[in-house]
Amino acid sequence: xxxxxxxxxxxxxxxxxxxxxxxxxxxxxxxxxxxxxxxxxxxxxxxxxxxxxxxxxxxxxxxxxxxxxxxxxxxxxxx
Numbered sequence: 001x002x003x004x005x006x007x008x009x010x011x012x013x014x015x016x017x018x019x020x021x022x023x024x025x026x027x028x029x030x031x032x033x034x035x036x037x038x039x040x041x042x043x044x045x046x047x048x049x050x051x052x053x054x055x056x057x058x059x060x061x062x063x064x065x066x067x068x069x070x071x072x073x074x075x076x077x078x079x
Contacts, residue, residue: 053077 001021004012024047031044054077060067061074 050077 001013001017004010004017028044057071057074057077061071
């Protein structure tokens, strides 16, 4: 979110984007404070893995058109 704002890409700062980051911060804090371990780990881990794939895509996409033909899996990131 910070990088979008710094680059003046305000159209990418959607309600869903802000809502996701605000709720994830709150849920991580609650999970660490009161429900550490166990089932709370699954949701946090799944969210982290999705972000790893998402930023891998962003990194590869920024490498230019030669790499973009290998990014056929983009549509599966937003399912």
